[in-house]
Amino acid sequence: MLFKVKTVNMKTQQLNRSTPTLFDESGENENRQTFKAIVDCNSFYCSCERLFRPDLWNKPVVVLSNNDGCIVSRSDEAKKLGVGMASPYFMERHIIEKNGIAVFSSNYNLYGDMSWRVMETLRSLSASGKVEVYSVDEAFMDLTDIPENELASYAMHIRKTVEQWTGISVSVGVARTKTLAKIANHMAKKNKAATQCVTVLATEEEQHQALRQTRVGSIWGVGRQYATKLENMGIISGWDLLHMSEEWASRQLGGVVGARLIRELKGQPSIEMRAPLDSKKMIATTRMFGDPVADIQSIKEAVATYTSRAAEKLRRQHSAAGYVSVFIVPKNENHNVGFGRGATVSSYARLPAPTSITNELIKPAVHLVEQLFKNGTYYKKAGVMLSGLVPDTSIQANMFLPEAKNAGRKLMDMVDNVNFSMRDDVLKFAASGTDRNWKMRQELRSPRYTSRWEEVYEVK
Amino acid sequence: MDGEIFFGAEGSYRGSKQFSQQDIKTADATGFGAAADDYMERGIDLNEALIRNKPATFFMRMRGDAMTGAGIHNGDMVIVDRSLKAVSGKIVIATFNGEMMIRRLEKTFNKLRLVSGSGKVSPVEVDASCTDFSIWGVVTYVIHQPA
Numbered sequence: 001m002l003f004k005v006k007t008v009n010m011k012t013q014q015l016n017r018s019t020p021t022l023f024d025e026s027g028e029n030e031n032r033q034t035f036k037a038i039v040d041c042n043s044f045y046c047s048c049e050r051l052f053r054p055d056l057w058n059k060p061v062v063v064l065s066n067n068d069g070c071i072v073s074r075s076d077e078a079k080k081l082g083v084g085m086a087s088p089y090f091m092e093r094h095i096i097e098k099n100g101i102a103v104f105s106s107n108y109n110l111y112g113d114m115s116w117r118v119m120e121t122l123r124s125l126s127a128s129g130k131v132e133v134y135s136v137d138e139a140f141m142d143l144t145d146i147p148e149n150e151l152a153s154y155a156m157h158i159r160k161t162v163e164q165w166t167g168i169s170v171s172v173g174v175a176r177t178k179t180l181a182k183i184a185n186h187m188a189k190k191n192k193a194a195t196q197c198v199t200v201l202a203t204e205e206e207q208h209q210a211l212r213q214t215r216v217g218s219i220w221g222v223g224r225q226y227a228t229k230l231e232n233m234g235i236i237s238g239w240d241l242l243h244m245s246e247e248w249a250s251r252q253l254g255g256v257v258g259a260r261l262i263r264e265l266k267g268q269p270s271i272e273m274r275a276p277l278d279s280k281k282m283i284a285t286t287r288m289f290g291d292p293v294a295d296i297q298s299i300k301e302a303v304a305t306y307t308s309r310a311a312e313k314l315r316r317q318h319s320a321a322g323y324v325s326v327f328i329v330p331k332n333e334n335h336n337v338g339f340g341r342g343a344t345v346s347s348y349a350r351l352p353a354p355t356s357i358t359n360e361l362i363k364p365a366v367h368l369v370e371q372l373f374k375n376g377t378y379y380k381k382a383g384v385m386l387s388g389l390v391p392d393t394s395i396q397a398n399m400f401l402p403e404a405k406n407a408g409r410k411l412m413d414m415v416d417n418v419n420f421s422m423r424d425d426v427l428k429f430a431a432s433g434t435d436r437n438w439k440m441r442q443e444l445r446s447p448r449y450t451s452r453w454e455e456v457y458e459v460k
Numbered sequence: 461m462d463g464e465i466f467f468g469a470e471g472s473y474r475g476s477k478q479f480s481q482q483d484i485k486t487a488d489a490t491g492f493g494a495a496a497d498d499y500m501e502r503g504i505d506l507n508e509a510l511i512r513n514k515p516a517t518f519f520m521r522m523r524g525d526a527m528t529g530a531g532i533h534n535g536d537m538v539i540v541d542r543s544l545k546a547v548s549g550k551i552v553i554a555t556f557n558g559e560m561m562i563r564r565l566e567k568t569f570n571k572l573r574l575v576s577g578s579g580k581v582s583p584v585e586v587d588a589s590c591t592d593f594s595i596w597g598v599v600t601y602v603i604h605q606p607a
Contacts, residue, residue, distance in 0.1 A: 055558035117515035165516035458523040459562045
């Protein structure tokens, strides 16, 4: 209640302030209080798995990748037991079994829905309305015009509301720039008991303190290669890096990006909030196979299925694609060669005219598989990418278009409607095959509690 | 969207509703259909009536007869809102000893009780020191199919 009143005040302040900007465009940015927050879910996949499982609260939990291959999320309890991040499941199996750690296959339907809930909660909490979804479990928020002395309580309010509404615990880092907010978030996560998952770096003193205890390698935007390079130069902490000039950074750390990094560390906002893309520039669907596949028919079926998925996404955003690309990744027997990955084989086709119709996309995609496939090679992954997107004109009934084209689009609407209401691809194209031996392995998947009527939680 | 007053609910409620799936239909007529389109409405949408705060709303299925006395039968769908405050007398989803259960919450000055809606299941008493207890959400509606 108290907060609502404050929000209203803040909005009026914002209105009052915006008038002078018309005349004084120059120095305005520097005088203005701008803070940014990054809200990051704690062990997101594990938190989702625990939501309907109170028996696992405060117990060790891990989630496996797409194909049950690697560990992609660990609860704090599992981290404490020494389970490694991104390490193969079979290597951690002994720790997992010895300690009775709960193991889940990825349940992307659940994570996707929970992610939407978290982001939607943030949007309804944001006074400025500016929320940039950065990844499935992270978002930047613009805290412009929130008074400095209220940042901590506002951040705490965000944390508590998200937890209350969605059951997902989050950490909030607040600072003048995105890069510093990331560092703040890192600090909040590292010591949850002391910070209560909220860290604000408001003053210069606090910023410097934080940079002293941050290694360059864990700064947002500093990759592993640059981290090694910096450490070899004796630049170990963020504090060391802060004292380098922008010219030096632009020479040593990749030009504009490097200079921007230095400014961000100094508290001068240089990476702005990005507006959400209202429609994507390209659409891709890619998966690992359950087991490596060596026959062309299975790969064609997989690619046809991915194309249907991608085409569905395409139609959902009312676009049509001009290009189809297909890639297939051979399973590499020899991991010492190259970058440890089999060379990806890819090719693309330009379509005669942009289209959103599944069968018009499947045909060239399957044709590309025929070009790329080599007999006797095992493949572990395939993907389809639709690009060259333009607005789909066939959506509006267009009398200048041939009748047949419109019929195709109507059919697609019907396919989408049936699949949307029935789920699980009731209607699909024959090219997708009927039994999928290449399908993802997900042996330990939890119910899709929030997206399927048949799988909702049963309460006693 | 914000602060809209919900029918029969406790005053204004700040939450989020976003029903992007529901677009306005068109008559799609070939002749003078456009006139009919002027009067096309969104149609009655159950989500609008039953969900106050979408990101905080979850569905669950009732199993067993613990709440038949409260009108919740085996197989019914219950709608749970996590953003509502659990007050005494409300039907809630609670967690106790690592289990989820649906019960009526009864608060006295120093005690909490989880009461079933039938005589068969004995009530659970929770004292203030209990750490293994929490309220998961508040039940707002029950969808029941008559026999």
